[in-house]
Amino acid sequence: MSCVLVTGANGLVGRALCRALAAHGHDVTALVRRGDVGVGGVRKWCHGEADFMGLDQAWPRGFAPDCVVHLAARVHVINDTAADPFAAFRATNVEGALRVARAAREHGARRMVFVSSVKAAAEFDDGVPLAESMPAAPDDAYGLSKLLAEETLWQYGEQSGLEIVIVRPPLVYGPEVGANFLQMMNALWRRLPLPLGAVDAQRSLVYVENLADALTHCAVDPRAANACFYVRDDQDPSVAGLLRALGRHLDRPARLLPVPVSLLRAAGVLTGRGAQMDRLTRSLRVDDSRIRETLGWTGPYTLDEGLAATARWYRSTH
Structure with a gap:
């Protein structure tokens, strides 16, 4: 059993990940910004400072996670109203992620799983599914901030000994999707x-429960150390x-x-x-052969099963 800290635990992926980790017997702490947001079945830690400022000083006494899965982020928006979008993305997605990494390492964490995005690599696949070895060419401020966060965390990992695992999901869907x-x-x-x-045009997607399962593997499997992975459903x-x-x-x-x-x-x-x-x-497909070959991972749900579950949720609300 591992002790895992999950940031952004009240989001679509965070809730699914906390459930998956707990179901596998891991000790889970959910880091959230607001105390009125509940994550069922796991310990909750509320830290409301923007971009994780003061996280090290607020760290609970005696809390020493094995791994932190960093989901919290300023997300991509179509019509961004920020005066300087890249500065806003960088403050949260780069500087905030680095604060989490440093605080976690100071308090005993051996690994950080950083949930990045396919947008850190590209907006289109140019006829060939994206692989981790291909050069990254983000097309907007959000994608650029995610790529810069990846590079910053790689550098910190090399300096500190913290194992870094990068996961680049495509479009995530599931019940409660927005x-x-x-x-x-x-x-x-x-x-x-x-x-x-x-x-x-074909699009890679990932059902939220498949992504949560993949992140659970990345958090605890020794073979995931210092690797980057794409993850997807079984069809595009x-x-x-x-x-x-x-x-x-x-x-x-x-x-x-x-x-x-x-x-x-x-x-x-x-x-x-x-x-x-x-x-x-235009098509945007990813090649998930690395996570399948390295970790032996296969998504527990098919694309059709994920769509069916999402549709059942939607119909229950209408």
């Missing part, structure tokens, strides 16, 4: 016609295929119009949403 995935389900539920029937659906599968599970058959991709991209440019339309109409 953002674009939720908007997609809302559109299907309302039976809106969607002009995406001709979009055959096309955009149209994903909508059809979700519509089937929602009992709301997708109404897809076969609008040519060239017209969609032109409309994106005209409406000021060219970048969003590019992301929607």
Whole structure:
């Protein structure tokens, strides 16, 4: 049994990870910013300072985790209102992560699992699924901050002896999902016609329970030390295929119009949403062979099972 500290434990992934770790018999402490946010079945530690300032001084006496899984982050947003988006991302995603690493190491941690993002590497796959060995070329402030955090943590790990494990998930979905995935389900539920029937771009996804299982392995498996991993579900659906599968599970058959991709991209440019339309109409797949070969990891759920569980949750709320 290991003692694991989870930051960002009240988020979609954090809740699933705490459940997974506890189910495997590990001693779990959830680090959250607000005391009114509960994480069932695990110990809770509330630290409300921005970007983990003062974390070392606030560290509970005698608390010595074996590993910290760092999920807390300033997340990607479509229309960022920050005066300097990169400075805001850097303060939380780079400097905050380093404060967590230093405090954890000072109090006995041997390993840090940093949950990065596929956006630290690229927005598109250019015809070949992304592998860990490929050069990273982030396209926005969020992705750049995640890549800089990875590099900063690698350097700190080399200096301090803290084992660093980087995990780069693609789009995460599951019950209680929000953002674009939720908007997609809302559109299907309302039976809106969607002009995406001709979009055959493929996207890697990861069901939240699969990601939680992979992170559990990364937290405790000695073979994960100082490695970077992509993680994904067993299939990479096309955009149209994903909508059809979700519509089937929602009992709301997708109404897809076969609008040519060239017209969609032109409309994106005209409406000021060219970048969003590019992301929607181009492939972004990841190669997860390293985590499968190194750790022997296989996701416990298929893509279809993950979509079915997400649809059941959605239907229960409507």
